[in-house]
Amino acid sequence: MAITGVEEGRYNxxxxxxxxxxxxxxxxxxxxxxxxLPIIATTLAQKTHAPNLLMVFEAGGIxxxxxxxxxxxxxxxxxxxxxxxxxxxxVMSLSQAGYIDYGFLGxxxxxxxxxxxxxxxxxxxxxxxxxxxxxxxxxxxxxSQRLVIIIADQSKRTFVNKLDFLTTPGxxxxxxxxxxxGLPRGTxxxxxxxxxxxxxxxxxTKRLQLVSLHPGISVExxxxxxxxxxxxxxKVKTSPEPTKEDLRILRQEIDPAGIVLxx
Amino acid sequence: MAVLQEGTGELIGWHDPDDARxxxxxxxxxxxxxxxxxxxxxxxxxxxxxxxxxxxxFGHTRVSMAIIYEIIRQKxxxxxxxxxxxxxxxxxxxSSACVNRVEAAYxxxxxxRGLSPGSRRMVQTGQCKVVAETSNAGYQWRWLAAMMGxxxxxxxxxxxxxxxxxxxxxxxxxxxxxxxxxLIPAAYPDVAFIHVHRCDVYGNAQIDSNLVEDFELARxxxxxxxxxxxxxxxxxxxRQPWRTCIPFFVVDAVVETPYGSHxxxxxxxxxxxxxxxxxxxxxxxxxxxxxEYLQKYVFSVDCFEDYLKLCGGVKRMRYLKRxxxxxxxxxxxxxxEG
Numbered sequence: 357m358a359i360t361g362v363e364e365g366r367y368n369x370x371x372x373x374x375x376x377x378x379x380x381x382x383x384x385x386x387x388x389x390x391x392x393l394p395i396i397a398t399t400l401a402q403k404t405h406a407p408n409l410l411m412v413f414e415a416g417g418i419x420x421x422x423x424x425x426x427x428x429x430x431x432x433x434x435x436x437x438x439x440x441x442x443x444x445x446x447v448m449s450l451s452q453a454g455y456i457d458y459g460f461l462g463x464x465x466x467x468x469x470x471x472x473x474x475x476x477x478x479x480x481x482x483x484x485x486x487x488x489x490x491x492x493x494x495x496x497x498x499x500s501q502r503l504v505i506i507i508a509d510q511s512k513r514t515f516v517n518k519l520d521f522l523t524t525p526g527x528x529x530x531x532x533x534x535x536x537x538g539l540p541r542g543t544x545x546x547x548x549x550x551x552x553x554x555x556x557x558x559x560x561t562k563r564l565q566l567v568s569l570h571p572g573i574s575v576e577x578x579x580x581x582x583x584x585x586x587x588x589x590x591k592v593k594t595s596p597e598p599t600k601e602d603l604r605i606l607r608q609e610i611d612p613a614g615i616v617l618x619x
Numbered sequence: 620m621a622v623l624q625e626g627t628g629e630l631i632g633w634h635d636p637d638d639a640r641x642x643x644x645x646x647x648x649x650x651x652x653x654x655x656x657x658x659x660x661x662x663x664x665x666x667x668x669x670x671x672x673x674x675x676x677f678g679h680t681r682v683s684m685a686i687i688y689e690i691i692r693q694k695x696x697x698x699x700x701x702x703x704x705x706x707x708x709x710x711x712x713x714s715s716a717c718v719n720r721v722e723a724a725y726x727x728x729x730x731x732r733g734l735s736p737g738s739r740r741m742v743q744t745g746q747c748k749v750v751a752e753t754s755n756a757g758y759q760w761r762w763l764a765a766m767m768g769x770x771x772x773x774x775x776x777x778x779x780x781x782x783x784x785x786x787x788x789x790x791x792x793x794x795x796x797x798x799x800x801x802l803i804p805a806a807y808p809d810v811a812f813i814h815v816h817r818c819d820v821y822g823n824a825q826i827d828s829n830l831v832e833d834f835e836l837a838r839x840x841x842x843x844x845x846x847x848x849x850x851x852x853x854x855x856x857x858r859q860p861w862r863t864c865i866p867f868f869v870v871d872a873v874v875e876t877p878y879g880s881h882x883x884x885x886x887x888x889x890x891x892x893x894x895x896x897x898x899x900x901x902x903x904x905x906x907x908x909x910x911e912y913l914q915k916y917v918f919s920v921d922c923f924e925d926y927l928k929l930c931g932g933v934k935r936m937r938y939l940k941r942x943x944x945x946x947x948x949x950x951x952x953x954x955x956e957g
Binding site: 391392414415416417423424425427428429430431432434435441442443444445448451452471475480481482483484485486487488489490491492493494495498499519521522523524525528533534536537538539540612613615616 | 676677678679680702704706723724725726727728730731732734739742743745748749752753754755756757759760763774775776777778779780781782785790793798799800801828829830831832833834835884886887890891943945948949950951954
């Protein structure tokens, strides 16, 4: 089954994911943004409930008011009408020092503790598929107070028991592990958004736990599309649907060419 | 002090800090002298087979493409490249077999445009080795340690991951906090290429955009080739010295190359040439396509000016300028439908 509204053609999956990504972010907080859907979701949040959301880009853009979709996190759109066009050393140092509330990333593979892989599929030295590597992901996952991850294709292949390569730290092997290895205290993954639901992490075990199901999706589907056991609480909410205004902003203002969101 | 963990990645470009100082004392002149030269001269003089190279800017933004294409034209070999969000530059250098080793932070991808078919194929067939992994902050702090004349810089990223296991970093117990801390080793590229908005004939440079890693990279590279949109008078620099982000004494060559970042962006001047990038992404799906691209855009022309003519000349550059200033609609010719 697909999400009801997608089935009915009211919006597409990417639009739904962008809206759910946006809803996680709060006003008057800072967010360190990765390429693709994270940029779209963050811009939508800024144009709806979070006008004072501070966007930070790894190449040095701080607090832009982006005029059109940025293709790269280093290009001129990322410091258009910004408060600063600075450097990577500056924004990474600010992140390490505690100025980033949310990090926002995509990923190829994730395990039950929210550790992610964006480096290789297969063996490191002669890989089946070579992916770009960490980029800024390891830094965002290490330094951001709360990490948000979007994976558009949850399946047994992407929700795995063991990652081919642990690029970016989630909760590593469980409670207390981040602090034990020396990562900043109190940081870690916060939400994971897929085509089936929105997830958080159980306070005690730091394992992935369902927070809300997308309309039309069942708990069974969530379980079937994972190699590891996902914790299911007694109460599961329904994920918010895009409003007409969300869709108007996404389609007319943020990505009119449908480059990320499609047509 | 006990070392808690050691990465197994190859330690690229590290030198003992005293050796690094000696090298600077012996090789970096403080003389205010005219360093203008040609792309051809700069590459043949400063890029040697086997060198560890690094390219400035970020991704497809503010990249010294004139130098990158010239390295291919001169068929330099066995280069090691810093994959510090290196995108088109790294992709063409790996695909053309100039670079056969990479230390990867972000490599083999074109951000929103997808993965790089050419350089990925070289890695997946063993023709290019990834000798170490790191992160973007991890890479730029390698430059920072080197520009500070230090053997390493401590940091709190990479910890607990395979990225660290495959890096050249070490982890020790911090004597102040008692917590584990990563030591990121210094890196001195043999030669770096940075494209700027303007500089004088001595190399004093201004950049009108985000600096990314270039403040640090310019200062740690042993040799620095600077390409510039425009050469300005030294008086112009001296009127606003606070705008100088790279001072002349770290610069070894200055080449005036208008549109020198094409097909990449130059902030405030011209945008990405998406059609050109799409052509490369499509051709580089096969080794024959890579050859076709290189034959057309690199080997059949003598210089960057002729390359620009092939890419549409003045008319195209004017369009890219309008795109930069939001006067033309976005295009994404590389986008896969569906």
